[in-house]
Amino acid sequence: MTRLPYDGVVLTAPVSVPYVRYTNESAHWWIARALRETLKKASVTPQELDGLSVSSFTLAPDTPVGLTQHLGISPRWLDTVPMGGASGVAAMRRAARAVQCGDVDIVACVAGDTNRIDSFRNLLSAFSRFSMDATFPYGFGGPNASFALLQDAYCHTYGATREDFGKIAVSQRANALHNPQAIMKKPLSLAQYMDGRMISDPISLFDCVMPCAGSEAFVMMREEMAVAKGLPYARISATIERTNAFPDDPIQLRGGWAVDIDELWGMAGYGPEAIDVLQTYDDYPVICMMQFEDLGFCAKGEGGEFVRRHDLTIGGGFPHNTSGGQLSVGQAGAAGGYLGLVEAIRQVTGTAGPTQVEGAKRAAVSGFGVINYDRGLCSAAAVIEGAGR
Amino acid sequence: MTTPLTLPPKKDPQKRTTVPVLPPVARSRAALGLGVMAAQGRFGLQACSECAAIQYPPRDACVKCISEDLVWRDVDPAGTVMAETTIRVSPEPYFRERMPWRMGAVQLAVGPTLNCHLHGEVGRGDAVRMALKLDKAGQGVLIALPLKGSEVMQDDPVLRAMSCDPKHRRILISDARAPMALALTRALLSAGAAHVFLGEAEAWLAWPERAEFEGMENVSILPLDVTDVSSVAKLAAEIGGKIDILINTASYVRMGGIMDNDTSFASNSFEVNALGLMRLAQGFGRTMSGRVQDGINSAAAFVNILSVRALSPDANYGAFGASQAAARSISQSLRAEFQGSGMRMMNVYIGPVEGDAWFQPLPPPKVTPNTIARSVVSGLVDGLEEVTCGDIARDVYARWQADALLLEREMTGGGS
Structure with missing residues (x-):
């Protein structure tokens, strides 16, 4: 069955609350800040807001239900998306249908997490039942160790080198130097990357994100409302989502995008060559490389070669993770699953400021999340296009 | 690729002993x-x-x-x-x-x-x-x-x-007179144990096998009576800080059922088989628990040698079976108390022992002291908690795991 297009529904008011390494403020505080800013930017009052989608790992003991009373809002449509790095795209595609069908008029999509001293360890310990039973008792390396296994197998199978992963990290750092909100403010050279100490071989220091606190948000509404308010906005051309793809692969060398990729480009009506800017989920460079392949930017196993042939910086031929990505901006829990999408909205609406890719009209965004045991289970991707500037 | 471990030098008493910390404990029920x-x-x-x-x-x-x-x-x-x-x-x-x-x-x-x-x-x-x-x-x-x-x-x-390997470790066997004590001592030494201490109650009573121990290197016989709190406390004060593995071999066996048996025999059975273990745990358990991460010769395990009658009594050994069941229960409680330290509690289930006069009238198969010694050492090397030794113990344990109520009927009602 052909999927309905996302006609008449738009994305607007992208907001990134500056991240900090540690904070005493709660997830509620971080979410409130992003929500307030995005509503202000969209010229929507809290009383007008009738839809809310929340992603957070650290709201406990509350759920987004408690959050509504905490923040004094009365949504008629409430969603919570627990898909980690795939949360942004997943939240967007759910909200889009609700707005399109008239179940709701305005949805604020927000992701945010706090990071107190030692809260990362506690978060990991309670992350999932399988990780508690079958991953953490084995050295407790956290996601570093899980991705190290994937990268070890990936490099052994396809021959990508540390330099290839280094180029991704170094290019994102170059991009981050244009983003005043990035946590990482110093330039990074390939030599420095190569000298980075091993964290969980072959994952080294500059392959890892910095856990921090922060939040991201955007607003979805019908196009005529955005026009009436004079807001810059983006349209959704295509989306895909997949959970627990390829369960019989003994180790993860591909993500769920590979299942649905034809549907993504079929719905968009064009292929990867038409994309001006790409935002991938970058908890580790090897996952970016997997996305280049599985989203069709290059063939499987050619990610390393693809990186060698392209300039991934803002001014380059293949602008990728233009804000600096999580590798340089930081990983604020579930907000990491929004960071790429929020930056993509800025890019295609021409509002990215210092990280703006000239003439960017079409962006692809992909997300990847939730290492439940030995692999990331959630994958999602979207193509969005700028309009209404 | 594996670097062989060498016997560590004598410990500097001024150095702090590493406090045991545990790897992640939490698990789902299924796990x-x-x-x-x-x-x-x-x-x-x-x-x-x-x-x-x-x-x-x-x-x-x-x-x-x-x-x-x-x-x-x-x-x-x-x-x-x-x-x-x-x-x-x-x-x-x-x-x-x-x-x-x-x-x-x-x-x-x-x-x-x-x-x-x-x-x-x-x-x-x-x-x-x-x-x-x-x-x-x-x-x-x-x-x-x-x-x-x-x-x-x-x-x-x-x-x-993950193992309780005897190599380079110092071991206390609670009763030197137990039928498996000599075989066990030899097996532990050949597995690399640094020293074997053996407890001897009522030293004034001569026993012929003592001579076998006297010529052995790295073996000491010391006074220990598991029925006497002060005897246990005295030995613990003397050598408790350097015991890495404690093997309780003390056992008191008398034939007889419940209705016609002398309760003083039953009382002795409990004093030695059950409360003896408790006294050893009180004397040595706490110190050993604190030394679980004390380097190569760290404390590792408590071993209790139990009759498989702990699981299902033989009517001809009623009081003995009851004391064994009590001993097993104490083992399990001790295992739970050791949980926070990483000390292992290993139960070794045996059948009637070859050469043990108190099991003389029973027909074969019986378990030999050498078999028991081998099972204890391999159980320690493998880091086990539950070990069955010999045909009878293996058979009873398997039937008990499969269906304890059926086993009781088999013990009394035939079933052939």
Whole structure:
């Protein structure tokens, strides 16, 4: 069955609350800040807001239900998306249908997490039942160790080198130097990357994100409302989502995008060559490389070669993770699953400021999340296009 | 690839003893099954009763057909290491003290992918055999072992932490007069034990086998009466700080049922078999618990040699069986108390012992002292909690696991 297009529904008011390494403020505080800013930017009052989608790992003991009373809002449509790095795209595609069908008029999509001293360890310990039973008792390396296994197998199978992963990290750092909100403010050279100490071989220091606190948000509404308010906005051309793809692969060398990729480009009506800017989920460079392949930017196993042939910086031929990505901006829990999408909205609406890719009209965004045991289970991707500037 | 362990120099008494910290303890209920397997030295996973798919991680419904009928069973441990990593950074104190730590992803020939510890002699691409071991938290964990390891493969630090290997350790055997004490001493010394201490009650009573011990190197006989609190306390004060493994061999056996038996025999049975263990635990348990991470010759295990009659009594040994059941209960409580320290409590179940005068009228098969010695040493090397030794103990234990009520009827009502 052909999927309905996302006609008449738009994305607007992208907001990134500056991240900090540690904070005493709660997830509620971080979410409130992003929500307030995005509503202000969209010229929507809290009383007008009738839809809310929340992603957070650290709201406990509350759920987004408690959050509504905490923040004094009365949504008629409430969603919570627990898909980690795939949360942004997943939240967007759910909200889009609700707005399109008239179940709701305005949805604020927000992701945010706090990071107190030692809260990362506690978060990991309670992350999932399988990780508690079958991953953490084995050295407790956290996601570093899980991705190290994937990268070890990936490099052994396809021959990508540390330099290839280094180029991704170094290019994102170059991009981050244009983003005043990035946590990482110093330039990074390939030599420095190569000298980075091993964290969980072959994952080294500059392959890892910095856990921090922060939040991201955007607003979805019908196009005529955005026009009436004079807001810059983006349209959704295509989306895909997949959970627990390829369960019989003994180790993860591909993500769920590979299942649905034809549907993504079929719905968009064009292929990867038409994309001006790409935002991938970058908890580790090897996952970016997997996305280049599985989203069709290059063939499987050619990610390393693809990186060698392209300039991934803002001014380059293949602008990728233009804000600096999580590798340089930081990983604020579930907000990491929004960071790429929020930056993509800025890019295609021409509002990215210092990280703006000239003439960017079409962006692809992909997300990847939730290492439940030995692999990331959630994958999602979207193509969005700028309009209404 | 494994560096052989050498006997550590005498400990500097001014140095701080490392406080035991544990690897992650929390598990789901289903995952506790790994520990049940590991405690017995078995390698087993859940299998689906309907579609036979082997499951991992442990779960509550089949990954192939969603049937909730999953049963634990022994499976082929053959696998291949698909990927490996060396973890150099961890927020968990236990692993931080032991960095770097290697782990890997193994594809088991029967299906699932296992994240596991790697023995130092295996790496990516290697064919391995998987084993389930109890870690310091007392939980069952997976380790990939070489198909054919080197002679010193037990000295691998990851494996050593999961075993209670007697090598370089100092051992106290509570009763030198027990029928298996001599064989046990020899077996422990040949397994590399640094020293074997043996307890002797009522030293004024001569016993012929004593001469055998007297000529042995690294063996000392010291006064110890497990029925006497002050005797236990005195020995504990003297050598408690350097005992790494305590093996309770003290046993008091008399024939007789319940209605016509002399209760003073029953009382002695409890004093030695049950309360003796409790006194040893009070004298030595706390000190040993504090020394579980004290280097190469750290404290490792308490061993209790039990009659399998602890599980199901023989009517001809009624009071004895009752004291054994009490001893087993004390063992289990002690195991729970040791949980926070990483000390292991190993029960070795035996049948009637060959040469033990109190079992003289019983027909064969009987278990020999050498067999008991071998079982104790291999149980320690493998880091087990539950060991059955000899045909009778193995048979009764298996029937008890399968159906304890049926076993009781078999013991009294025939069933042939």
